[in-house]
Each structure stands twice: as C-alpha cells, then as structure tokens.
Amino acid sequence: xxxxxxxxxxxxxxxxxxxxxxxxxxxxxxxxxxxxxxxxxxxxxxxxxxxxxxxxxxxxxxxxxxxxxxxxxxxxxxxxxxxxxxxxxxxxxxxxxxxxxxxxxxxxxxxxxxxxxxxxxxxxxxxxxxxxxxxxxxxxxxxxxxxxxxxxxxxxxxxxxxxxxxxxxxxxxxxxxxxxxxxxxxxxxxxxxxxxxxxxxxxxxxxxxxxxxxxxxxxxxxxxxxxxxxxxxxxxxxxxxxxxxxxxxxxxxxxxxxxxxxxxxxxxxxxxxxxxxxxxxxxxxxxxxxxxxxxxxxxxxxxxxxxxxxxxxxxxxxxxxxxxxxxxxxxxxxxxxxxxxxxxxxxxxxxxxxxxxxxxxxxxxxxxxxxxxxxxxxxxxxxxxxxxxxxxxxxxxxxxxxxxxxxxxxxxxxxxxxxxxxxxxxxx
Numbered sequence: 001x002x003x004x005x006x007x008x009x010x011x012x013x014x015x016x017x018x019x020x021x022x023x024x025x026x027x028x029x030x031x032x033x034x035x036x037x038x039x040x041x042x043x044x045x046x047x048x049x050x051x052x053x054x055x056x057x058x059x060x061x062x063x064x065x066x067x068x069x070x071x072x073x074x075x076x077x078x079x080x081x082x083x084x085x086x087x088x089x090x091x092x093x094x095x096x097x098x099x100x101x102x103x104x105x106x107x108x109x110x111x112x113x114x115x116x117x118x119x120x121x122x123x124x125x126x127x128x129x130x131x132x133x134x135x136x137x138x139x140x141x142x143x144x145x146x147x148x149x150x151x152x153x154x155x156x157x158x159x160x161x162x163x164x165x166x167x168x169x170x171x172x173x174x175x176x177x178x179x180x181x182x183x184x185x186x187x188x189x190x191x192x193x194x195x196x197x198x199x200x201x202x203x204x205x206x207x208x209x210x211x212x213x214x215x216x217x218x219x220x221x222x223x224x225x226x227x228x229x230x231x232x233x234x235x236x237x238x239x240x241x242x243x244x245x246x247x248x249x250x251x252x253x254x255x256x257x258x259x260x261x262x263x264x265x266x267x268x269x270x271x272x273x274x275x276x277x278x279x280x281x282x283x284x285x286x287x288x289x290x291x292x293x294x295x296x297x298x299x300x301x302x303x304x305x306x307x308x309x310x311x312x313x314x315x316x317x318x319x320x321x322x323x324x325x326x327x328x329x330x331x332x333x334x335x336x337x338x339x340x341x342x343x344x345x346x347x348x349x350x351x352x353x354x355x356x357x358x359x360x361x362x363x364x365x366x367x368x369x370x371x372x373x374x375x376x377x378x379x380x381x382x383x384x385x386x387x388x389x390x391x392x393x394x395x396x397x398x399x400x401x402x403x404x405x406x407x408x409x410x411x412x413x414x415x416x417x418x419x420x421x422x423x424x425x426x427x428x
Contacts, residue, residue, distance in 0.1 A: 036076040036347070036376075041069050044374035045346075047360050051367040053339060053410065060406035063399045068374045070395075071385040078347030079254065081378025084390070086261075089143025092392045094150040098140065098161070103189045108175035111186040112163045113193075114140035116149050122156030124408045127201040128230070129158040131191050133211030135236075135380065136262065137179075137269055139163035144208075144380060148397050155401050158201065162190050162211075166273055173276040176289070177314045178269070181210060181241055181307070182327025184218040188225070191218075195228060202411075204404045205232040208380060212237030213329045216340075220332025231339040231407040233400050236380050238351045239333075239358040241324035245304050247352035256302075258350055263303045270297060270310060277310075289313045333362055339410075340369045341403050343396070345377030372399070 043065050048054045058064060074080045098114040105111055122128055130152050134145050140161035149159045163171070165186055166178035179186070194201065207215035212234030219225050219232055238244045248259050270277065278294050289310070296309040304320065312323035325331075333340075342359040344351060356373065363371040374382075374395070382397075383390035 036078075039076045039375060041067050041076075042375055043067050044372045047363040047371040047373070048369070049364070049367045052414070053367065054370065056410050056413075057370065057403070057406055060409060061399070061402050063395065063402055064372065068376065068382075068395050069384065070376045071383055071390055072387045074388075075383055075385070075390075076347075076376050078345065078349050078376065078378040078381075081345075081347075081376065081381025081383060082258075082349055084383065085144060085379065085381045090147040090392060090394070091390055093143035093147050094392075096146060096150045096153060096159075098149075098159075101190075101193065103186075103193060105175070105185060105189065107177065109165060109177055109186075110171075110174040111165060111189050112168065112171060113186075113190045114161045114163065116153055116159040116161070118156045118158050119153040120156050122408070123405050124412055126408060127158070127198060128156070128204060128404075128408060129160060129194050129198060129201045130204045130206055130404070131187075131194060131215075132159060132161045133187050133207040133214050134161065134164065135209035135211055137164060137167045137265060138208070138211075139167045141168070144394075147392060147394075148400070151393060151397050152401055152404075155405065157204070157401075157404070158198070160190055160194050162187050166269060169272070173273045176277050178273065178277070178311070180311050180314055180327065181324070182213055182217050182329065183315065184214055184221060187214055187218055191225070201228070202408075203229045204407070205229055206400060207232075207234050207237065209236045212342075213239070213241075213327075216329035216336065217327070217332050219338070220329065220335035223335075223337075226336070226338050229338050230411060231341065231404065232336065233341045233343065233403060235343045235396060235400070236345065236348060236351065237329075237342075238355050240328045240330040240355065242321065242328060243355055243358075244352065245320075245324065247354065248304070248350075249302065250352075253349040255349060255352070259302050259304075263300055263306055266303065266306050267297060267300060270306070330358060333358075334366070337368060339407050340366075341372065341400075342369065343372045343399065345379070345382070346373055346375050347377065348379045350379045 046064060070076055096116050098116040100112055100114050103111040134142060138145065140163055145161055149161060152159050164179035166173055205215045205219065215232060216234055248255050250256060274294065293309045297306065300306050307323060308320040312320060317323035344356055359371040363369040382395040384395050385391050
C-alpha cells in the first residue's frame with residue numbers, strides 16, 4: 001500500500017506538469033502564429049521601371065529602401081494593425097484647425113471639405129496643396145486624417161480634405177444621393193475650388209482606401225484633371241471592385257467578417273439619411289429606389305448587397321456588375337501621366353493578394369508609376385513603435401510626405417518639356 005501510494009503521488013504531478021507544459025506550448029504556438037512573430041522585417045518590395053525619376057526617388061526617399069519595423073509584439077499582425085486603425089485611428093491625435101467650405105453641386109447636393117493652411121514654409125518655398133480623399137464613409141474629423149494633415153501642415157503643405165457626401169453626422173443631405181465607390185463629382189468640385197482660389201498653387205493628390213480609387217479615377221477621366229498636379233499617392237486601395245467582390249465574400253483572413261462590419265456601418269449612415277433618400281415626399285429620389293430596397297437594406301450583411309440595392313441606383317446603373325466596372329479606377333490608371341505612387345501592405349486583410357497584380361503590372365510598364373509593398377501594415381495601419389505602444393505618426397504618414405517632397409524637388413531639377421511632350425512620353 002505504501003509503495004502504491006508513493007507511485008501515485010510521484011506520477012500524478014508529472015502527468016499534470018506535462019499537461020500544463022503542453023497547454024502553455026499550445027498557447028505560445030497560437031500567439032506566435034496569430035501575431036505572426038516569426039515574420040521578418042524588411043524594406044518594402046518596390047516595383048518600378050528604371051528611369052531618372054525612379055533613381056531620384058530612391059535617393060530622396062529613404063523610407064522606400066529602409067526597413068519598416070512595426071511594433072514588436074503585435075505590429076506584424078495585419079488584423080491587429082487593421083483593427084487598431086479601425087477602432088482608434090491613431091494615438092494622441094492632434095486637432096488641426098481648418099475652415100469648412102460648402103459647394104452646391106448641379107443636382108442640389110451640398111459637398112463639403114475642410115481647408116487647412118500650412119504652418120511652415122515648404123522645403124521648395126513653393127505653394128503646394130494636398131487634395132485628400134479619405135476612405136469609405138470617412139471625413140476630415142477622423143483621427144488618421146487629422147494626424148496626417150497636421151504632419152503635412154508642419155511640412156509646408158496646405159491641405160484640402162473632402163468630407164464624403166453623407167459621412168459627417170452633423171451635415172444633412174440636400175439631395176437624394178450619397179457618396180459612392182467611384183463618384184468623382186465632389187472631389188472634382190473641391191479641386192476646381194482650390195485651383196481657382198489659389199491660382200499659383202500646385203497639387204499633390206492623395207487618396208486612402210476607397211479614396212484611392214476615387215482620386216485615380218478622377219485623374220484618368222480627363223487630361224485636364226492632371227493640370228497643375230505634381231503627383232498622386234494612393235494608399236491601400238483594391239483597384240477593381242468587380243474583382244474584389246468575390247474575394248470579399250470569402251472567409252480566409254476574415255474578409256467576410258470585415259465585410260459584415262463595414263456593411264453594418266454603411267447601413268447606419270444610410271438609415272440616418274433615410275428621410276431624404278427614401279421619403280415619399282422626395283420627388284427627386286431615383287425612381288428605381290423603392291421601399292422594398294429599404295427593406296433589403298435592413299437585412300443586408302455585405303457591402304455588395306447594399307451596393308446592389310441602394311448605392312448603384314443613385315447613378316442609374318442597371319446592374320451591380322455595370323456599377324463596379326464603371327466606378328473602378330482600373331480602366332483609368334493607364335491614362336495617368338503624373339508620377340503615381342501606389343502603396344499596399346502584403347498583410348492587408350481587406351485587399352486580396354490577387355488584386356495586387358494590377359498595380360504590379362502597371363508599374364512594370366509605366367515609368368511614372370511605382371508600387372510599394374511592405375510586408376506589414378494591415379489596412380491603413382502602418383503603425384510604428386518599439387515594443388507595445390505605437391507612435392502618433394505612422395510609416396504611411398511619413399512616406400506620403402517624403403514622396404511629395406521628393407517630387408516637388410524633382411520638378412525643380414528635372415529638364416522641363418512642354419505638356420504635349422510629357423503626354424507623349426507618358427503614353428510611350
């Protein structure tokens with residue numbers, strides 16, 4: 001009896017210790033996998049044509065060739081980067097002071113944008129304005145926009161930030177239409193206002209996520225839209241809604257879940273304007289928009305369902321396929337002749353890797369295009385920081401301003417030719 005008791009007391013603790021070790025090992029494995037801790041840090045992958053412009057950019061923009069190092073504990077997870085951006089935007093975000101401008105559109109809609117004056121002299125001593133288009137349902141009051149604007153102001157840029165139609169909670173719609181995936185009317189009105197009000201200013205065009213699609217489509221719609229434009233920067237866009245819709249319904253990398261969350265946010269915004277959009281006393285509302293569509297909106301669980309039942313009808317598209325084809329910048333990218341920087345993150349959970357073949361192919365053919373693809377950053381995250389807590393400024397903020405500075409300097413030093421010669425060069 002004594003011997004068996006000794007055996008039991010000595011073996012059981014060993015068994016329990018083994019279970020504890022196995023549990024700890026399993027938890028650590030999950031943490032390492034979920035946080036992607038084994039992923040290396042590296043400089044971003046760059047796809048570009050060898051040209052005088054590209055060589056100048058590589059020399060003038062250290063961030064293009066420098067290792068991007070995200071926060072050690074969680075920064076290599078695209079999901080956490082995306083979640084932190086979505087939840088809090090930025091940390092210790094500044095509050096730049098701007099003036100809100102109101103523009104009446106031909107259909108009665110009231111476009112608004114916020115104007116922020118520079119807080120120092122630009123490095124070239126020129127008058128340069130950044131015209132900025134935020135992400136889906138975003139506006140100038142979002143923290144990531146405020147942080148970027150404050151940094152751009154300190155570097156001598158005037159900033160004009162479009163507030164997407166219907167996105168500001170305290171601004172009522174004045175026509176039965178909201179912002180859509182690729183409508184460039186409001187952005188174009190803002191740009192024209194800046195050009196007329198500041199006849200000496202030159203423009204740097206910046207778009208984030210959905211805003212990247214809008215600005216690229218705007219520039220490609222007409223050659224005149226590129227007049228006085230120094231360059232364009234697009235960050236974390238998907239390039240083709242038609243190609244993206246299938247991947248956005250898939251569960252890998254939790255895209256279907258992100259789709260649900262974004263759709264839920266869109267529903268809330270649309271429903272906050274339902275009287276203007278769906279009201280019976282509104283004679284201007286699209287004839288195809290009915291009470292049945294309002295019912296479908298309540299049950300929608302994806303952006304595609306909302307786009308099909310509501311958004312496409314603002315512009316009279318007969319099908320979702322037609323809407324996505326016409327509203328995507330894909331067919332306009334090759335018409336952009338100014339320097340174009342396309343930034344994506346390899347671990348962006350919203351943008352499927354198959355979509356990155358679009359900017360890659362373009363940058364392999366066009367000398368004015370460079371595609372920048374860091375390993376980490378998520379969707380509009382790109383946080384930096386030592387271990388746990390991120391810095392207020394992100395890698396993205398610094399890269400956009402650094403690139404813009406380099407292009408401004410390039411314009412000062414490059415051999416100048418006529419606009420027609422530049423267009424011919426771009427087409428070649």
